[in-house]
Amino acid sequence: MKRSSIFLLVGALFVSAVGCGGDSREYAVPKKLCGAKVDPDLLAPLLPAGEKMKMRKSTRDIGETCSISVVPGEDRGYVPALDIKRDSVTEGDDPLKVMKWRLIRSGNPKKVDIGDDARIADSMGLVALSCPPKGKDTTLAVEVDLSTPTPKDVSERRKALERFLRSYLPTAAKAHGCRS
Numbered sequence: 001m002k003r004s005s006i007f008l009l010v011g012a013l014f015v016s017a018v019g020c021g022g023d024s025r026e027y028a029v030p031k032k033l034c035g036a037k038v039d040p041d042l043l044a045p046l047l048p049a050g051e052k053m054k055m056r057k058s059t060r061d062i063g064e065t066c067s068i069s070v071v072p073g074e075d076r077g078y079v080p081a082l083d084i085k086r087d088s089v090t091e092g093d094d095p096l097k098v099m100k101w102r103l104i105r106s107g108n109p110k111k112v113d114i115g116d117d118a119r120i121a122d123s124m125g126l127v128a129l130s131c132p133p134k135g136k137d138t139t140l141a142v143e144v145d146l147s148t149p150t151p152k153d154v155s156e157r158r159k160a161l162e163r164f165l166r167s168y169l170p171t172a173a174k175a176h177g178c179r180s
Helices: 004-019 041-045 100-105 152-177
Strands: 052-060 063-071 080-092 117-120 124-130 139-145
Touching: 041 152, 080 152, 100 124, 117 152, 124 152, 139 152
Parallel strands: none
Antiparallel strands: 052 063, 063 080, 080 139, 117 124, 124 139
């Protein structure tokens, strides 16, 4: 009797693990964020499963923010999933120094080789790139904030965030008006 109970338990766990694959995404992953093309295959790992997605764009004096919210399941409202900010930082200001404590609170920031300087944390990425639009010396700061819970294997999410930022930076810089 014990042996059959164990087989039933193992079988039930297997069926529930296969049947409840946490990656059921019923919405289309965007191909543009704040007017910049994105690779949906690189953005998808940063977004949660869900039924619906909505994107909101807001503009500020220094840049733009695109926020993605997702309905995770039936009878639930939209919950924040991801924010991307693209800002012009005046000459002499270092966005990585300004955002140092947010990066630390986001979990174990590490330097990565993207743009002029960049950090990837457990739930945030920040890239700085020289961007003299319209003749002014400024820096483009691209920030990605993930609102979804930090997964157990955070290294995979960090790698996905780095791949996304590496791909997104050139199109974000062009959309922001940076000259080559």
